[in-house]
Amino acid sequence: xxxxxFLWGTDSNKLAVRYASKRQRDAMYAVAPPTKLPFPxxxxxxxxxxxxxxxxEEFCRVLKPGGCVIVARAGNRHLHQLRSELIEASNVPGAExxxxxxxxxxxxxxxxxxxxxxxxxxxxxxxxxxxxGEEEAKEALIERRFxxxxxxSDGPMLTATVDMIxxxxxxxxxxxxxxx
Numbered sequence: 770x771x772x773x774x775f776l777w778g779t780d781s782n783k784l785a786v787r788y789a790s791k792r793q794r795d796a797m798y799a800v801a802p803p804t805k806l807p808f809p810x811x812x813x814x815x816x817x818x819x820x821x822x823x824x825x826e827e828f829c830r831v832l833k834p835g836g837c838v839i840v841a842r843a844g845n846r847h848l849h850q851l852r853s854e855l856i857e858a859s860n861v862p863g864a865e866x867x868x869x870x871x872x873x874x875x876x877x878x879x880x881x882x883x884x885x886x887x888x889x890x891x892x893x894x895x896x897x898x899x900x901x902g903e904e905e906a907k908e909a910l911i912e913r914r915f916x917x918x919x920x921x922s923d924g925p926m927l928t929a930t931v932d933m934i935x936x937x938x939x940x941x942x943x944x945x946x947x948x949x
Contacts (some may be wrong), residue, residue: 777813779806780821806831815839832940837876844880844932848899851929854910855902875936882933886926889915895929 776796780786786798801807804824808831816828819841828838887895889911896907914927 803827829940836940838938838940840936842934844882844934846882846930847932848929851899852901855906858902858906858909875938877937879935883931884928885931886928888924888926892927
């Protein structure tokens, strides 16, 4: 098979695009919101959306007929320990549990729930991506868990539940079609 695989990544955050381009050098990247993808109609066979908004109309627009959308969403236990601690420390009014994702008619569902441990640097990166809590609360959590100094790989760890729901959706009509 002489078909060349084209891999594109988009994010509305310039820093995320910069990091991704350093990690996956064979891919192309663009800074763009998911609601306005910079691609022609019917460009892709697969669209993968991870922990991001899923604008179906836009995904359908860029998919070829028979294309597939793969969505990764947070389950209701995803990072629940960190979320509770950050919301409580930030004293944010109106903070609530995340809504459980309902994907409608999906071809397949898979759920993965594990306990993961992170060293200080990875914990900092994880907290930087979360929407919960103020920066001061995030820094205070790092201070409590790691004691202020940079930890080594065998030092203290931050443990959190990773709860993901994956679903696949086929778009039979292609450009402008509806996911079924």
